[in-house]
Amino acid sequence: xxxxxxxxxxxxxxxxxxxxxxxxxxxxxxxxxxxxxxxxxxxxxxxxxxxxxxxxxxxxxxxxxxxxxxxxxxxxxxxxxxxxxxxxxxxxxxxxxxxxxxxxxxxxxxxxxxxxxxxxxxxxxxxxxxxxxxxxxxxxxxxxxxxxxxxxxxxxxxxxxxxxxxxxxxxxxxxxxxxxxxxxxxxxxxxxxxxxxxxxxxxxxxxxxxxxxxxxxxxxxxxxxxxxxxxxxxxxxxxxxxxxxxxxxxxxxxxxxxxxxxxxxxxxxxxxxxxxxxxxxxxxxxxxxxxxxxxxxxxxxxxxxxxxxxxxxxxxxxxxxxxxxxxxxxxxxxxxxxxxxxxxxxxxxxxxxxx
Numbered sequence: 384x385x386x387x388x389x390x391x392x393x394x395x396x397x398x399x400x401x402x403x404x405x406x407x408x409x410x411x412x413x414x415x416x417x418x419x420x421x422x423x424x425x426x427x428x429x430x431x432x433x434x435x436x437x438x439x440x441x442x443x444x445x446x447x448x449x450x451x452x453x454x455x456x457x458x459x460x461x462x463x464x465x466x467x468x469x470x471x472x473x474x475x476x477x478x479x480x481x482x483x484x485x486x487x488x489x490x491x492x493x494x495x496x497x498x499x500x501x502x503x504x505x506x507x508x509x510x511x512x513x514x515x516x517x518x519x520x521x522x523x524x525x526x527x528x529x530x531x532x533x534x535x536x537x538x539x540x541x542x543x544x545x546x547x548x549x550x551x552x553x554x555x556x557x558x559x560x561x562x563x564x565x566x567x568x569x570x571x572x573x574x575x576x577x578x579x580x581x582x583x584x585x586x587x588x589x590x591x592x593x594x595x596x597x598x599x600x601x602x603x604x605x606x607x608x609x610x611x612x613x614x615x616x617x618x619x620x621x622x623x624x625x626x627x628x629x630x631x632x633x634x635x636x637x638x639x640x641x642x643x644x645x646x647x648x649x650x651x652x653x654x655x656x657x658x659x660x661x662x663x664x665x666x667x668x669x670x671x672x673x674x675x676x677x678x679x680x681x682x683x684x685x686x687x688x689x690x691x692x693x694x695x696x697x698x699x700x701x702x703x704x705x706x707x708x709x710x711x712x713x714x715x716x717x718x719x720x721x722x723x724x725x726x727x728x729x730x731x732x733x734x735x736x737x738x
Contacts, residue, residue, distance in 0.1 A: 407464065407468060407469070407470055407533070407534060408464065409464040409465065409466045409467075409468050410463070410464065410466060411461070411462070411463045411493075412461075412462055413459050413460070413461055413462070413507075414459070414460055414462055415455065415456050415457070415458060415459050415460070416455040416456070416458070416460065416525060416526070416529035417455055417456050417529075418455065418525075418528060418529050418532055419451050419455060419525060419528070420524055420525055420527075420528035422524045422528070422560070422563065423451060423452075423453070423520070423521035423524040423525050423528075424449055424450065424451060425447075425448055425449055425450050425451070425452050425516070425517070425521075426447050426448065426449035426450075427449075428516050428520050428521065429441065429447055429516060430447075431559035431560060431584070432515075432516065432520070432555060432559050433582070434579055434582035434702070434703060434706070435582075435702075435706075436699065436702060436703075437579065451521070452514075452516070452517040452518065452521050453517075453518060453521045453522060453525065455525050455529070458506060458507070458508065458522060458525075459486075459506070459507045459508075460486055460504055460505065460506050460507065460522075460526045460529075461485070461486040461487040461488065461503075461504070461505050461506075461507065462502070462503065462504050462530070463488055463492075463493060463496060463502070463503040464502050464503075464534065465493075465496055465497035465500065465501070465502070466497070467497065467500075468500075468502070468534070470534070470535050472500070472535070473535045473536055473537035473540075474500045474501060474502050474534065474535065474536060474537060474540075475499065475500060475501045475502070475536070475537050475540030475541065475542065475654070476501065476502045476503075476504065476527060476530055476531070476536055476540070476541050476542065477496070477501050477502070477503050477504075477542050477544055477568075477650075478504055478505070478523050478526060478527050478541075478542065478543050478544065478564075479503060479504070479505035479544050479545060479549070480505070480506075480509060480519060480523055480543070480544070480545035480549035480550075480552045480553050480556075481505060481509060481510055481545065481546065481549050482510055482511045482545070482546055482547040482548040482549045483510045483511075484507060484508050484509075484510045484512075485507055486504075486505030486506045486507045486509060487505065488503050488505060489640050489641070489642075489643075489646070491642070491643040492643055492646055494643070495643055495646050495647045495650055496650075498647075499650045499651075499654055501540070501542075501650065502530055502534060502536070504526040504527065504530050505526070506522035506523065506525075506526055508522075509522045509523070509549075510548070510549075511547070511548035511549075515552060515555075519552050520552070520556060523543065523552075523553075523556065524560070524563075527541065527563070538565075539565055539595075540565065540566075540653075540654065541563065541564055541565055542564060542565065542566045542567060542568060542653055543556050543557050543560070543564040543566075543567045543568075544567060544568035544569070544570070545568075545569065545570065546570040546571055546640045546641075547570070547571050547572060547609075547638065548572075549570075550568075550569040550570050550571055550572050550573050551569075551572055551573055551574055553567055553568070553569055553573075554567060554569045554573035554574045554575070554581065554616065555574055555580070555581050557569075557592075557596075557598065558576050558581060558582075558583070558584045558588070558592065559584055559588075560588075561584055561588035561589070561591045561592045561596060562587070562588050562591055565595055565596065565597070566596060566597040566598060566599075566653040566656070567596075567598050567599070568598075568599045568601070568649050568650075568653065569598070569599070569600050569601070569613070569616070570601050570640060570641055571601065571602060571603070571606060571609050571613070571638055571639075571640075572602075572606075572609040572612045572613060573600055573612065573613055573616040574612075574616055575615060575616035575617070575618070575619025575620055576592075576619055576620060576623055576625070576706075577619050577622070577623055577703070577704045577705070577706070578619075578703060578704075579703055582703065582706050583623065583704075583705060583706025583707060583708065584706065584707075585706075585707055586707040586708075589623075589706065589707065589708075592625045593624060593625055593626075593659075596625060596627060597627040597628075597629075597652065597653055597656035598620065598625070598627065598628050598629070599628075599629045599630075599631065599649040599652050599653060600613045600616060600617055600628070600629070600630045600631070601613075601630075601631040601632075601633060601641055601645060601649065602614075602630075602631075602632060602633065603633045603635075603636025603637050603638060603639065604632055604633060604634050604635065604636060605635065605636060605637045606636070606637060606638050609638060613630070614630075617630050621667070622667075622671070623671065624664060624667040624668055624671055626659050626660075626663060626664060626667065627656050627657070627659055629649070629652045631645060631648060631649065633645060671708075675701070675705055675708060675709070678697065678700070678701045678704070678705075679701065679712050679716075681697055682694050682697045682698050682701070682712075682716055683716075683729065683730050683731075683732055684730075685697060686716070686719060686720070686726050686729050686730040687730035687731075689726075691720050691726075694716070694720055695720050698713060698716055698717065698720070701713065715729065716729050
């Protein structure tokens with residue numbers, strides 16, 4: 384294990400973020416923390432990561448257990464604070480998730496972080512072999528919470544990022560915690576939104592993805608399967624009208640982390656994202672509404688034909704693809720399928736009790 388920072392010794396005696404703010408530690412160092420966050424509670428993590436249909440099923444089966452799954456004082460994070468930081472102005476934060484067991488940042492990123500006034504934090508023992516729910520997500524959130532307690536942070540510039548399997552985890556967190564992270568960088572591979580694994584988040588967080596979110600995907604042109612995964616993720620974001628997306632294709636590159644030049648381009652996009660074209664947004668919303676309406680119509684047709692099983696399968700597909708955007712029809716049609724409302728009314732498009 385690496386040498387612990389003097390900051391750890393201080394925190395081991397008492398928790399004094401205000402005092403530390405007077406003499407903030409800068410540069411590169413390894414540190415353990417002592418503060419937890421309710422965002423990393425086991426039940427909260429599952430509630431955000433799982434589709435509501437899955438979460439409700441797990442809850443009914445007794446598989447949802449609250450409580451912290453890591454002990455911060457027993458973990459270690461790698462931190463880089465640009466030397467110019469003095470607490471006089473807020474800095475952004477880049478929370479990094481590695482595919483390996485070390486949380487240190489890539490070489491030659493320091494100058495980019497300094498230029499963009501960004502603090503870096505990445506947890507050790509948070510690689511692909513670790514549990515997503517019990518370690519990778521809680522470690523990232525706990526690292527951020529402690530940086531926010533110790534440093535002056537700009538909440539409009541809090542980014543989640545990762546490479547390879549870390550990029551997949553980061554992309555899942557970008558949607559599930561869109562109220563925490565204002566953007567994301569997904570290097571080499573990722574997951575989109577609108578599936579069982581990465582559901583469309585709650586309506587509030589989905590609207591935040593649209594209104595303030597900005598996301599960068601990078602792929603080497605020789606990555607094959609990972610490139611295909613990122614293409615799919617970008618398409619899913621755009622099809623759900625999350626349009627502030629940049630896709631960086633790296634010529635002649637295979638599977639590997641990005642160099643400082645590409646990293647600088649990604650950070651520039653996150654810090655200064657373009658405005659979304661209003662006409663493009665309106666056109667996307669119309670197409671999205673049309674796809675949703677078509678799906679609902681097909682469910683009604685199955686109900687009219689008396690095929691409840693097919694209707695329920697179709698309705699679940701709609702719920703997975705659209706998440707909260709499937710309401711209120713999802714609840715109304717579910718009631719018809721379960722027998723709580725007349726099937727005939729649902730098939731006709733005017734379920735009992737509808738507004």
